[in-house]
Amino acid sequence: MRSAHHAETVRHAEAELMARLPEGTLMRRAAAGLAAVCADLLGRVYGARVVLLVGSGDNGGDALYAGALLARRGAGVSAVPLAPGRTHAGGLAALTGAGGRVADDPFAVLATADLVLDGITGIGGRGGLRPDAVPLARAARGSDAVIVAVDLPSGTEADSGEVRGEALRADATVTFGTYKPGLLIDPAHTYAGTVRLVDIGLGPYLPDPPPLEALQHQDVARLLPEPSGESDKYRRGVVGIVAGSARYPGAAVLAVAGALRGGAGAVRYVGHAADAVIARFPEALVHSGPPARAGQVQAWVVGPGLGDDPDVVREVLESRVPVLVDADGLRPLDPATVRDRGAATLLTPHAGEAAALLGVSRGRVEAARLASVRELAARFGATVLLKGSTTLVASPDGSVPVRVNPMGTPWLATAGSGDVLSGLAGSLLAAGLGAADAGAVAAYLHGLAGRDAAGRGVPVTSFEVADAVGGAWGRVRSPG
Numbered sequence: 001m002r003s004a005h006h007a008e009t010v011r012h013a014e015a016e017l018m019a020r021l022p023e024g025t026l027m028r029r030a031a032a033g034l035a036a037v038c039a040d041l042l043g044r045v046y047g048a049r050v051v052l053l054v055g056s057g058d059n060g061g062d063a064l065y066a067g068a069l070l071a072r073r074g075a076g077v078s079a080v081p082l083a084p085g086r087t088h089a090g091g092l093a094a095l096t097g098a099g100g101r102v103a104d105d106p107f108a109v110l111a112t113a114d115l116v117l118d119g120i121t122g123i124g125g126r127g128g129l130r131p132d133a134v135p136l137a138r139a140a141r142g143s144d145a146v147i148v149a150v151d152l153p154s155g156t157e158a159d160s161g162e163v164r165g166e167a168l169r170a171d172a173t174v175t176f177g178t179y180k181p182g183l184l185i186d187p188a189h190t191y192a193g194t195v196r197l198v199d200i201g202l203g204p205y206l207p208d209p210p211p212l213e214a215l216q217h218q219d220v221a222r223l224l225p226e227p228s229g230e231s232d233k234y235r236r237g238v239v240g241i242v243a244g245s246a247r248y249p250g251a252a253v254l255a256v257a258g259a260l261r262g263g264a265g266a267v268r269y270v271g272h273a274a275d276a277v278i279a280r281f282p283e284a285l286v287h288s289g290p291p292a293r294a295g296q297v298q299a300w301v302v303g304p305g306l307g308d309d310p311d312v313v314r315e316v317l318e319s320r321v322p323v324l325v326d327a328d329g330l331r332p333l334d335p336a337t338v339r340d341r342g343a344a345t346l347l348t349p350h351a352g353e354a355a356a357l358l359g360v361s362r363g364r365v366e367a368a369r370l371a372s373v374r375e376l377a378a379r380f381g382a383t384v385l386l387k388g389s390t391t392l393v394a395s396p397d398g399s400v401p402v403r404v405n406p407m408g409t410p411w412l413a414t415a416g417s418g419d420v421l422s423g424l425a426g427s428l429l430a431a432g433l434g435a436a437d438a439g440a441v442a443a444y445l446h447g448l449a450g451r452d453a454a455g456r457g458v459p460v461t462s463f464e465v466a467d468a469v470g471g472a473w474g475r476v477r478s479p480g
């Protein structure tokens with residue numbers, strides 16, 4: 001599990017740890033880790049041209065101490081202080097003591113740099129880059145240098161992943177002590193490049209559970225349902241899929257495709273696309289409805305390609321089993337009805353659907369994904385999976401960590417891939433996973449399947465994603 005903590009929490013943890021250590025120890029640990037990553041990226045340190053963009057806080061201090069370590073190994077290191085009177089004094093002395101210097105012409109050194117360290121702001125940054133930093137950030141980006149952000153890409157918000165203005169786009173970010181939410185959530189996530197975590201000993205001082213976490217292979221493997229000797233198809237769980245319409249029969253087929261790969265023992269389809277479903281999947285049980293007469297299920301999925309059918313959505317929500325609501329099912333949704341349900345509800349909107357539920361613009365949801373998903377979960381008293389370039393899963397209890405999906409590929413942005421996801425997550429619900437686990441595991445497998453299907457950059461169809469879920473499942477269970 002990868003954990004992320006808010007800036008304020010990191011500061012408290014740092015203060016506790018610092019009180020037990022000689023002054024400057026933490027910054028030296030951070031700088032040593034940072035310099036090691038830079039050396040790795042450079043390949044050859046001796047003779048390399050390194051430029052440090054140095055802000056007025058400790059983030060600049062980290063860059064200066066790391067620069068000093070690289071200078072001692074023979075790199076030509078130039079510092080560009082953004083607030084010359086307020087540069088970290090110890091760091092600057094260390095740099096000049098090691099043979100580094102302050103650049104006379106920042107743009108000239110940036111033009112020929114091999115590596116640029118972005119030490120403008122870290123967890124103390126507020127808002128986007130200030131105007132004086134913007135031309136320097138652009139010059140760095142315009143050069144051939146590898147850009148390494150210190151702790152966070154400057155201009156991004158540590159706690160939310162928002163980017164309010166310009167920010168520095170890094171190739172890699174070296175972060176200290178713990179991940180910050182912004183490093184894992186778009187839009188800030190895309191500015192961070194490859195993120196590496198340097199352990200500075202904060203672990204024992206950080207709260208558990210964290211506010212945000214990302215599952216990894218071994219976490220997903222532990223959650224995957226597995227049939228036992230006593231299993232039969234009913235004990236493994238039956239998932240009911242209420243999807244598709246005369247206009248959108250394909251959504252039903254894709255949701256069933258996802259459900260068949262999600263670990264339930266049987267998939268019961270209810271709706272107007274039974275012929276299309278059975279033609280593709282003879283193993284599905286089909287029924288023309290209504291859902292309450294279709295036979296027992298352990299979880300329902302309602303909504304993909306359903307069209308305008310508020311009565312059927314209401315009927316499914318009246319059931320006593322977990323319900324996943326997606327796509328057209330989200331439109332008629334009333335918060336009180338969902339809040340009053342006795343069983344779990346999992347809502348799976350994309351940004352547009354989330355915006356409609358919240359009464360804000362789609363752009364607002366995309367800019368503030370974490371706040372949006374939390375707000376929806378609180379308002380509906382439900383688990384919410386917000387789809388998109390970083391998928392988030394929030395529980396109705398705000399003290400439960402939000403899950404961010406680290407898997408995926410923009411190739412998944414293809415018609416129908418959300419239908420596959422809803423079937424897959426519904427199947428996991430029927431197999432007995434809790435709503436947050438079902439959502440997070442489904443997003444992970446779906447993301448991995450999307451990556452596998454896209455290979456080295458090949459457009460994928462939603463069916464191919466569904467077909468790749470089995471392989472992803474196997475790889476998660478036995479990596480390597």
Ligand SMILES: NC(=O)C1=CN([C@@H]2O[C@H](COP(=O)(O)OP(=O)(O)OC[C@H]3O[C@@H](n4cnc5c(N)ncnc54)[C@H](O)[C@@H]3O)[C@@H](O)[C@H]2O)[C@@H](O)CC1
Nearest residue numbers: 026027030056057058059121122123124125126128130151
């Ligand atoms: N506290 C500690 O023990 C450690 C802190 N570390 C580093 O210290 C950083 C935090 O340092 P600080 O609290 O000094 O804060 P920062 O260095 O992140 O930034 C604060 C400074 O930046 C200025 N600033 C804020 N927003 C700005 C903007 N948009 N554009 C330009 N300047 C802006 C502020 O006026 C302030 O002077 C961490 O991110 C990390 O890099 C590491 O050395 C690890 C140990």
Ligand SMILES: Nc1ncnc2c1ncn2[C@@H]1O[C@H](COP(=O)(O)OP(=O)(O)O)[C@@H](O)[C@H]1O
Nearest residue numbers: 350387388389409410412413415416417418419
């Ligand atoms: N830029 C992106 N990067 C990664 N995944 C994405 C991106 N855009 C969309 N996705 C994923 O693709 C799927 C699309 O679902 P959805 O928007 O419901 O489409 P549809 O309704 O056509 O099925 C979701 O799983 C979503 O998380």
Ligand SMILES: [K+]
Nearest residue numbers: 118121150152
């Ligand atoms: K930075």
